[in-house]
Amino acid sequence: MMLLLRIAATHIRTRMRQTVVSVLGVALGVGFSVAMASLMEGSQRDFTATLIDAIPHVEIVDEQRAPAEQPASTVYDAVAYYGLRPKEDLRGIRNPTEALAALRDWVDGKLAQRLSGQAVLRYSGQDIGMTLTGVDPKRELSVSNIRDDMRKGSFEDLGTTANGLVIGDKAAERLGADVGDTVTLTSASGVAKRFKIVGLFHTGITTSDEGLAYAPLKAVQILLEKPDIINSIAIRLNNISQANDVAARAERQLGYKAISWEEANEGLMEAFFVRNVIMYTVVGAILVVAGFGIFNIVSTIVHEKARDIAILKSLGFPEADIQQIFVLEGLVIGILGALAGSALGFGLSSYMATIRFEFTQDVEMTHLPIFFSGTHYIIACLLALFSSGIAGYIPARKAARLNPVDIIRGAT
Amino acid sequence: MSLPAEVPVEAAATPVLLEARDLTRILPAVVPVTLVKDVSFKIGRSEFVAITGPSGSGKSSLLYLLGLLDRPTSGKVFIGGARTDDLSPAEMAHMRLEKLGFVFQFHFLLPEFTTLENVMIPMQKLGKLSARNQLDHATTLLADLGLEDFLHRRPAQLSGGQRQRVAVARALANSPDLILADEPTGSLDSVATEQVFDSLRKIVDRQKTTVVAVTHDLELAARMERRIHLVDGRIDWDRQQA
Numbered sequence: 001m002m003l004l005l006r007i008a009a010t011h012i013r014t015r016m017r018q019t020v021v022s023v024l025g026v027a028l029g030v031g032f033s034v035a036m037a038s039l040m041e042g043s044q045r046d047f048t049a050t051l052i053d054a055i056p057h058v059e060i061v062d063e064q065r066a067p068a069e070q071p072a073s074t075v076y077d078a079v080a081y082y083g084l085r086p087k088e089d090l091r092g093i094r095n096p097t098e099a100l101a102a103l104r105d106w107v108d109g110k111l112a113q114r115l116s117g118q119a120v121l122r123y124s125g126q127d128i129g130m131t132l133t134g135v136d137p138k139r140e141l142s143v144s145n146i147r148d149d150m151r152k153g154s155f156e157d158l159g160t161t162a163n164g165l166v167i168g169d170k171a172a173e174r175l176g177a178d179v180g181d182t183v184t185l186t187s188a189s190g191v192a193k194r195f196k197i198v199g200l201f202h203t204g205i206t207t208s209d210e211g212l213a214y215a216p217l218k219a220v221q222i223l224l225e226k227p228d229i230i231n232s233i234a235i236r237l238n239n240i241s242q243a244n245d246v247a248a249r250a251e252r253q254l255g256y257k258a259i260s261w262e263e264a265n266e267g268l269m270e271a272f273f274v275r276n277v278i279m280y281t282v283v284g285a286i287l288v289v290a291g292f293g294i295f296n297i298v299s300t301i302v303h304e305k306a307r308d309i310a311i312l313k314s315l316g317f318p319e320a321d322i323q324q325i326f327v328l329e330g331l332v333i334g335i336l337g338a339l340a341g342s343a344l345g346f347g348l349s350s351y352m353a354t355i356r357f358e359f360t361q362d363v364e365m366t367h368l369p370i371f372f373s374g375t376h377y378i379i380a381c382l383l384a385l386f387s388s389g390i391a392g393y394i395p396a397r398k399a400a401r402l403n404p405v406d407i408i409r410g411a412t
Numbered sequence: 413m414s415l416p417a418e419v420p421v422e423a424a425a426t427p428v429l430l431e432a433r434d435l436t437r438i439l440p441a442v443v444p445v446t447l448v449k450d451v452s453f454k455i456g457r458s459e460f461v462a463i464t465g466p467s468g469s470g471k472s473s474l475l476y477l478l479g480l481l482d483r484p485t486s487g488k489v490f491i492g493g494a495r496t497d498d499l500s501p502a503e504m505a506h507m508r509l510e511k512l513g514f515v516f517q518f519h520f521l522l523p524e525f526t527t528l529e530n531v532m533i534p535m536q537k538l539g540k541l542s543a544r545n546q547l548d549h550a551t552t553l554l555a556d557l558g559l560e561d562f563l564h565r566r567p568a569q570l571s572g573g574q575r576q577r578v579a580v581a582r583a584l585a586n587s588p589d590l591i592l593a594d595e596p597t598g599s600l601d602s603v604a605t606e607q608v609f610d611s612l613r614k615i616v617d618r619q620k621t622t623v624v625a626v627t628h629d630l631e632l633a634a635r636m637e638r639r640i641h642l643v644d645g646r647i648d649w650d651r652q653q654a
Contacts, residue, residue: 308522314516319505405482408476
């Protein structure tokens, strides 16, 4: 093998310019694919981390996945219902204390109860529709990162101020309100209540910063006329990989719909998967183009080295050896390109990681999210080697089949 | 110019190394071309045989069949008593590597490699000698052929005669039983021709290797021990030469 490798290396060394161009083709393919993959996965991870921070790992809501079974169905094998009307009832999770106690027995994480509803916030003649969430501040802080997002005042003050309110900074800006101001919240059923702003938060997510408000649970229960009722339980797990299992068990235990963060963002995960497929297809296409460069140089060498092929065969080199020589030529170019491309990819990724800028809309970002992973390099290099192996194999097969007698007869 | 006396060959005087039995090679084409037709002979060990004949008489085609570079349409080639028609391409390649050596009209050295490397390549492929012994053996072969001062030169830095002698050294690299030479002096001047012929002579005399050489040069052919003359792909005559 060393002899074949030496012959292969000699062939490509004597065609330095063509070799360098082919190596550069592979290097650019590998380099850009590594940089692109680092950016793609970085943004995916950054987005997922933001998402996991922003939403509960498991959320139990006051809904059932299937309609409640009618009593008649438990008695008869076949029943037809006509004109069923929903029972007028207050929605929500009843006996939240009991439900929370049942979950605390086995859930490895923190729990917080919430009551959310729509309300209109009025201040100095302006109205804004808000999603008002009633919380137990201490418990809420154990399941969310809202404390980190506080820009003014304190989230804990909700625990010491009976009618305290925490709103987003953008909502406050729109209303011209600030910490210490008193605002009026009106529920959908017309109940109005005055609240004092005790804090402003900024999550970077515009919809939250403009339309989300927190108040003590009791106050919200009064405003929404739902005494001793909550409509969701948020769970923050110590191990997020257990989210699906915990959701399934909680749903079985309480009978309410429990949604894991993965289920809640199923569409997003699928979108990431499709995006990765598209990315690697593009990367593959780049490397196939690079493969054409290798095919070109190895084909040229086969053409120019027909006489050498004949002499090697006459010396006793079998067809397999001849084929290996030219496949090795393709692979050597591929390996050099993959190494150079890995260095280029690392350089590009490192450079991109230093670029800083800021979006003010939707999601705040201060730098390009780059994720360095050996897998990106391995995938890009394997694709490059596969491409160069094929590019070398096609002309190599032709070389191996050359008839030495034809070449020797044609020699001058 | 008087040629040496010639006597017909009854049978190989020494143990048979190479035998052609009813060899025929027809090139398939719209009108098939017969290159070699019903050629049979036996060549013993350490014989120095010339194959002569006019252009297109099938000399080189016969040599390629004997050297297992081509397969006959019919007939058989035996080397060292072993049939070769049932060998796979890989087995034929191995037999060429181990038992045969080729010298062509054009040296066919690998241009990127030095003299020494060109001679060592067949040894490295066969792998019977250690790296050290390969180097020693190649150096000795080249020194025997008067090329000790050109070990590290590339073919482009050598004269035609020197290149052809390197090709002879390479053919001898694996100490083959049989050297097949196709017009080995065809592209050389008279001085170089003498040098190459002397090299081949030495091989036969010293190493008891059999040499079969195709040549147009009748004077050179006359100095070999046996001459097989082809006309239109058939043996016209086959004689020992005094």
